[in-house]
Amino acid sequence: MRGALRWAGISVLLLLALLAAAACGGYLYLRIYTAPQTSGTLELAGLRKPVQVVREPSGVVHIRAANEHDLFFALGVAHAQDRLWQMEFQRRVGAGRLSEVLGRAALEQDRFLRTFGFYRAARNAYRSLGSEGKSAVDAYVAGVNAYLRTDPGLPLEFRLLGYEPEPWRPADVLVWAKMMSFDLSANYESELERYRLRARGVEPERIAELMPAYPEDGPVVLPEGAEVPPAGERQAEALLRLRRSLPRSVEASNNWVVSGRRTGSGSPLLANDPHLGLGVPALWYLAHLESPTLEAVGATLPGVPGVVIGRNRDIAWGVTNVGADVQDLYVLEETEGGRGYRHGEEVLPYRVREERIRVKDAEDVVLRVRETVYGPVVSGVVDAPGGRPLALRWTSLEPEDRTIEAFLGINRARNWREFNEALRSYKAPSQNFVYADEEGNIGYVAPGKFPVRQEGHSGLAPVPGDGRWDWRGSVPFEEWPRAFNPREGFIVTANNKAVPDSYPHRISLEWAEPYRAERIRRMILSAGRLGVEDIVRIQQDRRSLLFEDFRPVLEELRVRDERARRWRERLLRWGGEVRPGSEEAAVFEAWYTELTRLPAREVGQEYWDEPRYLLRAMRRGDTACEPSGSREDCLRFAARALGRTLERLGEEVPEWGRVHRAVFEHPVLSETPLARLAGREVSAGGDGYTVNVGPYDPASFRMDSGPSYRQVIDLAPEGRSLYVIPMGQSGSPLSGRFDDLLGLWSGGGYLRMRTAGYEADDTLILRPSR
Known part of the structure; x- marks a missing residue:
């Protein structure tokens, strides 16, 4: 699954200003960083009764409160203590406000986000909540703001970018839910x-x-x-x-x-x-x-x-x-002059909303977004062929949520x-x-x-926006x-x-x-x-059923090169375990990647990862297999692909985990002098089809999505439940809890999921201010 945080990452190669900022002030910041207060007593306005916030050595937080208002208030405090920059970045992404702090490098992304109207939808969603929902959101927001009012030491990113966070608003909570929905509604x-x-x-x-x-x-x-x-x-x-x-x-x-x-x-x-x-x-x-x-x-x-x-x-x-x-694109028939579009027997005017995008060190940009009965016209910010406007209808943009x-x-x-x-x-x-x-x-x-x-509308392709397919x-x-x-x-x-x-x-x-x-x-x-x-x-299983399907193709390959023959025999003896330490896994994954190039000329893409299309081609032939499209031509393509694979991997074939790396990059600092401080990478196994998934970029074998959380829950009375996340609980590269769970995660380990009997490393009492 492509995560919203990674999707939201901008092209930081363009952020040259950050390079200078990091060089001038970044390392100075390492000397003045102040960790958040996680022990003792902290007085905060807005609490009703004292709350206990306990952290295990792993950083797992336990919050005990006398009522739900204080519970969500304290969670807002804990989140802000450990993840304030992440929360700031997420709300700016959702609001289309990255250009304010990152400059023109973020403008294209802000245009996209403002056109879709994620933050507008978040404000509407808050208005549609019942009293209990609003109370929970309001309490959480109050907790974040109460923490900000204590004038805490701000995370590194704020110092580098030269600004302080604004107070939180209810829509800041709900906009990230919209972004997650977008990520999962493709x-x-x-x-x-x-x-x-x-x-x-x-x-x-x-x-x-x-x-x-x-x-x-x-x-x-x-x-x-x-x-x-x-x-x-x-x-x-x-x-x-x-x-x-x-x-x-x-x-x-x-x-x-x-x-x-x-x-x-x-x-x-x-x-x-x-x-x-x-x-x-x-x-x-x-x-x-x-x-x-x-x-x-x-x-x-x-x-x-x-x-x-x-x-x-x-x-x-x-x-x-x-x-x-839950999404449909509608092709609009515009009237002359482009002021409206035909819908049923009517000509409807566009409703136009203006979005003002503030850009750091540049003039504001005013974006005019056309709205229709379906939703926004998005053809100006997505890669759409042809010249006719496309409007998007999507359940997450509707007023009630x-x-x-x-x-x-x-x-x-x-x-x-x-x-x-x-x-x-x-x-x-x-x-x-x-x-x-x-x-x-x-x-x-x-x-x-x-x-x-x-009836007749499959939802698989854009349809006319004339009312017939509403x-x-x-x-x-x-x-x-x-x-x-x-x-x-x-x-x-x-x-x-x-x-x-x-x-x-x-x-x-x-x-x-x-x-x-x-x-x-x-x-x-x-x-x-x-x-x-x-x-x-x-x-944790990494047995590849993809290999199981493609093994018969390997059996039929006729290869002339001696090295390719030896590797073909090794693959046929291999059990299909895509372990980090397996050389066979590296060869198979690289060979499969070469196979995905088969229809490149036809589809206009270098790689086309559709296993059943490729299997069909190897079993029956395909027009993409030159010269005749026969099954024999496709098998010859697969044999040549094995030769290209070995050339790509070099004389000494590496273990899969040497080339297949799980990469954890900071969305802003990854191309600055602080990249090594803020980023991590570890050896990884699996592929996009194993249970312990390891999807990768076919051009580089980089893995930048995967198991973002694991849990195993035992419902027995004395059951042993487990969970883990990659990296750690803290978002600060200077914290001991920044990456202390990464080795556990990558090695297949877990933390105990406890509600009692845990070791308390830090205990903080939140008290209502007098």
């Missing part, structure tokens, strides 16, 4: 890809070959026979026709839950590892929150109140991206009924929620606002995909197909490749009675 990009291919003259039938449909025998989260509403005959036929030519989702996360019938303890086990961008600092922050009405522990997001993934006193949950199709209330409700939920009721207000991004409780139940829900489209509503709460205590005794989701063809609504026609889901299922089914160690073993 359908508009696949629509543009298909639009671009058609503009290149690629026929729809050929696009269906280049972007194969989800395999008919691939695992489905809710298989046929699950308790889902029946489909009408006509609608089911339409779904079967559509699913033959679908692009693949690029997102990647795993979760699964196993009932007590399959565990040694007789209680459920639940695992989750969301795959998002890797960066500095970590995306998540580990915390335990406790008040008389709410106790939860797990992964929190700096800038947002509550636990997003984890457990409470009674239940546990984990999430992966559904990949729901109470998703944060759903998460707060989950934090309090005590059972399956309350868990479902909490999700009633969930909108976006749609996630595969797996569930377990201490009573032994397991379950699954995919919540969200799923558009109901007109949405007809959304899927009712009662008909969301669900399962409770399924007969199989476990539920697995890995961004694979969520619902069977009999499901009456079209959630999506784009799903991730089934390799990870299939491998997890195999390991569960072959394990007998499962314990925590077995779940950890599955989560």
